[in-house]
Amino acid sequence: MEKKDLRYYAKVHSVESFGTVDGPGIRFVIFMQGCHLKCKYCHNRDTWDINGGTYKSLDVILDKIMNYKNYICPNGGVTVTGGDPLLQAKFIYELFKKLKEENIHTCIDTSGMFPLTDDIKKVLSVTDLVLLDIKHIDDKKCKELVGKSNKFELEFAKYLSDNDIAIWIRQVLVPGITDDETDLLKLKDFISSLKTVKKVELLPYHNMGKYKWEKLGLKYELENIRTATSDDVEKAKKILGIT
Numbered sequence: 001m002e003k004k005d006l007r008y009y010a011k012v013h014s015v016e017s018f019g020t021v022d023g024p025g026i027r028f029v030i031f032m033q034g035c036h037l038k039c040k041y042c043h044n045r046d047t048w049d050i051n052g053g054t055y056k057s058l059d060v061i062l063d064k065i066m067n068y069k070n071y072i073c074p075n076g077g078v079t080v081t082g083g084d085p086l087l088q089a090k091f092i093y094e095l096f097k098k099l100k101e102e103n104i105h106t107c108i109d110t111s112g113m114f115p116l117t118d119d120i121k122k123v124l125s126v127t128d129l130v131l132l133d134i135k136h137i138d139d140k141k142c143k144e145l146v147g148k149s150n151k152f153e154l155e156f157a158k159y160l161s162d163n164d165i166a167i168w169i170r171q172v173l174v175p176g177i178t179d180d181e182t183d184l185l186k187l188k189d190f191i192s193s194l195k196t197v198k199k200v201e202l203l204p205y206h207n208m209g210k211y212k213w214e215k216l217g218l219k220y221e222l223e224n225i226r227t228a229t230s231d232d233v234e235k236a237k238k239i240l241g242i243t
């Protein structure tokens with residue numbers, strides 16, 4: 001098979017033309033295929049395998065986005081999520097560069113659990129907003145929850161702050177796993193050390209993605225964890241000092 005130039009082709013899981021939760025305004029959302037984490041609560045389990053999804057060309061994606069330009073501009077924009085879009089950083093850079101030429105707002109949803117390579121820094125140079133999923137502020141618990149240390153993501157957050165890139169911090173609130181008061185206070189301290197945080201969001205854990213694990217014949221490890229209630233969220237918000 002012909003080898004693809006990964007600047008102009010990417011493995012895409014799916015797209016959504018009118019997203020309203022992944023960044024400001026109405027957004028064209030691209031779900032990229034491939035993830036290097038193993039979050040136990042993942043509700044997009046079918047995006048993990050980079051060999052899945054289908055190759056889409058930059059031109060095809062751009063054409064699709066342009067069809068919606070009147071809806072997503074000026075208050076919305078384009079969000080890339082996944083999976084983790086930074087596994088395909090070369091493509092995201094080319095895409096965002098073109099979008100910036102069209103004055104379209106660019107947003108990336110990532111764990112930030114990557115070393116800051118030149119490719120990733122290039123992506124960030126054309127990114128208006130990062131939705132940064134801080135998986136767990138406690139390193140040991142982070143490894144247990146997603147299979148990797150939080151070292152890179154905390155460095156990533158600092159890089160965003162130092163380079164004046166807007167951040168929305170996100171964390172999935174999982175009862176008994178990410179809602180410990182000491183951890184939330186530690187998270188609060190970390191967030192207050194960053195200069196460019198515009199918003200902090202707690203995403204209540206739910207198990208609606210469980211069926212995807214089962215469909216793939218995989219064991220869903222959070223079987224015995226209850227979903228987070230609005231009371232859990234309010235309690236955690238109070239600790240974090242957010243509204």
Ligand code: SF4
Binds near residue numbers: 036041043082
């Ligand atoms: S980073 Fe996102 S896509 Fe990847 S395993 Fe975690 S929740 Fe799933």
